[in-house]
Amino acid sequence: MNFDALFTTQLNALKEEGNYRIFAELERQCGAFPKARCHDDQSPDEVTVWCSNDYLGMGQHPKVRQAMKDAIDACGTGAGGTRNISGTNHEHLLLERELADLHGKEAALLFTSGYVSNWASLSTLGARLPNAVILSDSLNHASMIEGMRHARCPKVIWNHNDPDDLDRKLAALPANMTKIVAFESVYSMDGDIAPIKEIVEVAEKHGAMTYLDEVHAVGLYGPRGGGVAEREGLMDRITLIEGTLGKAYGCMGGYVTGSAALCDFIRSFASGFIFTTALPPAVAAAARTSIAHLKTSDIERMQHRRQVAKLRAMLDRNGIPHLENPSHIIPVMIKDPVKCRMLADILMQDWGIYVQPINYPTVPKGTERLRFTPSPLHGDAEIEHLVEALSVLWKQCAIAHAVA
Numbered sequence: 281m282n283f284d285a286l287f288t289t290q291l292n293a294l295k296e297e298g299n300y301r302i303f304a305e306l307e308r309q310c311g312a313f314p315k316a317r318c319h320d321d322q323s324p325d326e327v328t329v330w331c332s333n334d335y336l337g338m339g340q341h342p343k344v345r346q347a348m349k350d351a352i353d354a355c356g357t358g359a360g361g362t363r364n365i366s367g368t369n370h371e372h373l374l375l376e377r378e379l380a381d382l383h384g385k386e387a388a389l390l391f392t393s394g395y396v397s398n399w400a401s402l403s404t405l406g407a408r409l410p411n412a413v414i415l416s417d418s419l420n421h422a423s424m425i426e427g428m429r430h431a432r433c434p435k436v437i438w439n440h441n442d443p444d445d446l447d448r449k450l451a452a453l454p455a456n457m458t459k460i461v462a463f464e465s466v467y468s469m470d471g472d473i474a475p476i477k478e479i480v481e482v483a484e485k486h487g488a489m490t491y492l493d494e495v496h497a498v499g500l501y502g503p504r505g506g507g508v509a510e511r512e513g514l515m516d517r518i519t520l521i522e523g524t525l526g527k528a529y530g531c532m533g534g535y536v537t538g539s540a541a542l543c544d545f546i547r548s549f550a551s552g553f554i555f556t557t558a559l560p561p562a563v564a565a566a567a568r569t570s571i572a573h574l575k576t577s578d579i580e581r582m583q584h585r586r587q588v589a590k591l592r593a594m595l596d597r598n599g600i601p602h603l604e605n606p607s608h609i610i611p612v613m614i615k616d617p618v619k620c621r622m623l624a625d626i627l628m629q630d631w632g633i634y635v636q637p638i639n640y641p642t643v644p645k646g647t648e649r650l651r652f653t654p655s656p657l658h659g660d661a662e663i664e665h666l667v668e669a670l671s672v673l674w675k676q677c678a679i680a681h682a683v684a
């Protein structure tokens with residue numbers, strides 16, 4: 281039996297569609313972010329990374345690095361076990377306290393990633409709560425979708441960012457169901473932001489609990505980096521806030537925060553929490569340092585906003601269409617998977633600009649894009665270089681300038 285033939289048939293189909301993923305082989309340069317060494321044969325040795333989720337460059341922050349090094353010297357590398365069997369380190373509890381405080385909640389629970397935190401928490405809530413139903417925004421992240429699938433409870437999809445549709449769908453459900461409204465604050469592909477207040481009001485009206493993914497907002501929004509719900513004074517009205525330590529905080533790991541009973545419930549029943557080795561104490565220490573720093577320092581957030589605004593304004597001036605949105609994410613729509621990959625290849629090879637093409641299934645077919653995420657460490661010269669490259673390519677490729 282030739283199993284490889286089974287694999288390659290499907291891989292070839294993916295390649296023909298232009299949706300085959302090619303990873304850039306990078307070597308991040310500590311102290312030089314967003315520059316990175318590139319090990320691909322056809323690319324320059326040094327590239328500027330324009331699509332990192334290390335939104336503020338905290339992954340190279342001196343305090344964060346020092347915290348990680350100190351914790352390694354103090355505790356060694358791994359946690360040594362699952363949380364239940366010898367793996368709960370003092371650092372994990374310090375971090376959970378920091379996270380609970382960040383979101384103004386009684387408790388927090390750490391996971392090995394944001395993906396796992398969504399998967400494990402939503403599946404546990406949906407599977408264990410009596411008569412549960414999850415109402416999911418139509419553009420929710422894959423990790424939430426997998427969690428709901430695993431929950432095997434009824435699922436209702438409401439139109440993206442549409443509280444009226446949510447209201448209608450909640451009203452149609454029997455009163456005796458336990459309703460969970462799952463949504464995000466910043467949607468990472470379009471960069472739009474949910475009307476959290478309206479959604480919370482609808483949920484409250486129907487006695488539904490709210491589950492908010494703030495993965496692309498923590499560290500970046502709110503006076504202490506607590507996310508969009510913090511900025512809008514809504515944290516205490518949301519049942520569960522989920523986030524990551526791997527994006528703006530520059531480390532790794534995920535978490536949920538909520539009441540003590542809610543966190544204890546997930547801690548006690550979620551397979552994805554229980555049966556896996558705990559995060560290394562050094563990762564927890566670094567993440568806690570990053571969170572604590574961004575609770576009191578606004579410099580990174582201010583500079584981030586300035587550079588995002590600068591790139592947007594320069595794209596406008598040069599007639600390069602990008603999705604308008606109120607966040608830090610700048611999607612330049614290409615609307616064709618092959619062109620999108622080709623443009624990314626030219627940017628990388630000829631200009632030393634690395635932006636990953638975003639194709640199906642990450643976004644719907646026909647909405648392929650280049651997604652730029654300027655950081656406070658992208659200098660004016662780097663922004664000018666990017667816009668010059670895009671302007672030249674725009675003319676060469678004759679892609680329609682007018683995009684809805």
Ligand SMILES: *Cc1c(COP(=O)(O)O)cnc(C)c1O
Nearest residue numbers: 393394395421423468495524526
């Ligand atoms: C990246 C992402 C996650 C997963 O977080 P990780 O820590 O990277 O696993 C969850 N939700 C959303 C919306 C994301 O974009």
